[in-house]
Amino acid sequence: MDPIIAATHTDPYPYYAQLRAEGGLAFHPGLNLWVASSARAVAAVLAHPDCHVRPVQEPVPKAIADGIAGQVFGQLMRMNEGERQRCPRSAIAPGLESIDTREVETLVSARLVTADAAGLYNAMFRGPVCVVAALLGFTPAQGRAVSELTADFVACLSPLSDAAQLTTAHAAAEHLSGYLIELLDDPHNHSQLLAGIRQRFASGAPQTLIANLIGLFSQTFEATAGLIGNAVLALIRHPSLRSESTPVEDLLAEVQRFDPPVQNTRRFVTTPCEIDGVRLSAADVILVLLASANRDPQLNDNPDAFLPDRPNRRSFTFGAGRHQCPGQRLALCIAGATVRQILTMKPALDRLTWHYRPSVNGRIALFSDSSKTAQAVRCSTVR
Numbered sequence: 582m583d584p585i586i587a588a589t590h591t592d593p594y595p596y597y598a599q600l601r602a603e604g605g606l607a608f609h610p611g612l613n614l615w616v617a618s619s620a621r622a623v624a625a626v627l628a629h630p631d632c633h634v635r636p637v638q639e640p641v642p643k644a645i646a647d648g649i650a651g652q653v654f655g656q657l658m659r660m661n662e663g664e665r666q667r668c669p670r671s672a673i674a675p676g677l678e679s680i681d682t683r684e685v686e687t688l689v690s691a692r693l694v695t696a697d698a699a700g701l702y703n704a705m706f707r708g709p710v711c712v713v714a715a716l717l718g719f720t721p722a723q724g725r726a727v728s729e730l731t732a733d734f735v736a737c738l739s740p741l742s743d744a745a746q747l748t749t750a751h752a753a754a755e756h757l758s759g760y761l762i763e764l765l766d767d768p769h770n771h772s773q774l775l776a777g778i779r780q781r782f783a784s785g786a787p788q789t790l791i792a793n794l795i796g797l798f799s800q801t802f803e804a805t806a807g808l809i810g811n812a813v814l815a816l817i818r819h820p821s822l823r824s825e826s827t828p829v830e831d832l833l834a835e836v837q838r839f840d841p842p843v844q845n846t847r848r849f850v851t852t853p854c855e856i857d858g859v860r861l862s863a864a865d866v867i868l869v870l871l872a873s874a875n876r877d878p879q880l881n882d883n884p885d886a887f888l889p890d891r892p893n894r895r896s897f898t899f900g901a902g903r904h905q906c907p908g909q910r911l912a913l914c915i916a917g918a919t920v921r922q923i924l925t926m927k928p929a930l931d932r933l934t935w936h937y938r939p940s941v942n943g944r945i946a947l948f949s950d951s952s953k954t955a956q957a958v959r960c961s962t963v964r
């Protein structure tokens with residue numbers, strides 16, 4: 582086991598406990614990076630001004646730097662610090678944080694979900710991006726196309742992707758940009774979310790706006806699929822929760838803490854500094870184990886118990902500090918409405934088998950009906 586394999590291991594949590602016991606921030610010689618595993622170290626790294634989201638010498642991964650996917654990547658708030666992060670964030674975050682949850686519920690319930698593995702796949706990997714597309718004013722047909730293109734685009738974010746996937750990702754970035762240019766030109770667009778974002782972004786460059794709207798799709802895609810999938814796993818493991826009267830908000834609040842879809846993120850040290858009593862040098866890399874911090878007894882009492890009605894729950898699943906996820910409310914709302922729909926259908930969950938998609942940080946279940954062969958495995962992203 583190592584901290585990257587852990588993300589897709591059946592049960593990484595005893596290993597995370599071992600890492601915390603060996604020191605909250607410790608060097609891993611095999612991976613040649615620092616690993617932050619305790620809640621204290623994770624909080625300190627995420628709050629530190631000298632810990633950046635990208636290495637200074639490689640703001641865009643070399644593998645995509647020469648193409649359109651690289652141009653999009655280079656403008657994402659998620660992948661920048663300073664003004665290049667703050668400006669798009671201050672235009673986009675307020676809109677996401679004040680989403681009308683009834684509208685989201687209506688959009689999710691308008692989608693047909695079938696009670697088998699194929700239905701779950703669509704609910705996890707197509708539904709969430711279709712909802713975000715609809716909130717921005719796309720038609721259902723456009724939303725389906727945007728969701729397919731997003732699946733192709735996110736391959737550019739993964740170090741596990743091959744050359745063919747990267748070529749497809751550049752083409753997807755170009756198509757997504759085209760869809761957004763048309764959306765922004767459409768005089769009949771009535772999306773309140775888009776209107777608010779445009780108003781707050783009035784002085785920004787159009788290509789930065791377009792890149793960050795694509796970023797909303799890519800940030801939604803795998804993480805929300807993972808949250809829905811991990812909630813389904815919780816229903817499989819706790820049959821008593823498989824009832825239409827289950828308080829789904831409580832269930833999801835605990836699933837996101839207990840078994841997060843994004844297990845880790847990374848930071849790159851720009852200037853020599855000291856964090857949690859450890860000296861770090863410029864160019865050091867830190868793997869930040871969000872999922873381990875959630876199980877730290879310093880953060881949550883009885884952390885290895887799955888308690889939907891847990892009091893004072895604390896979680897790093899959506900990050901912390903200046904890059905903290907602005908889509909948390911939306912993600913929980915989409916996932917909640919989806920799980921509610923799944924519960925209504927009373928699917929035969931005991932007949933499902935699953936494995937996690939290959940990924941360095943995503944814990945995203947792929948389900949199969951036990952009678953059928955496993956779904957094709959595709960690569961997964963670094964958030």
Ligand code: HEM
Nearest residue numbers: 658659797800801804805808846898899900904906908912
């Ligand atoms: C369960 C679903 C989700 C999870 C677990 C999740 C998790 C995260 C995490 C951990 C980060 C911070 C990464 C870091 O600091 O290194 C992040 C950032 C971000 N997320 Fe989410 N996210 C989810 C869904 C969404 C959705 C639905 C949206 C938007 C529609 C969204 C938009 C963003 C954006 C724009 C950022 C970058 C913020 C910044 O850098 O300032 N996320 N997310």
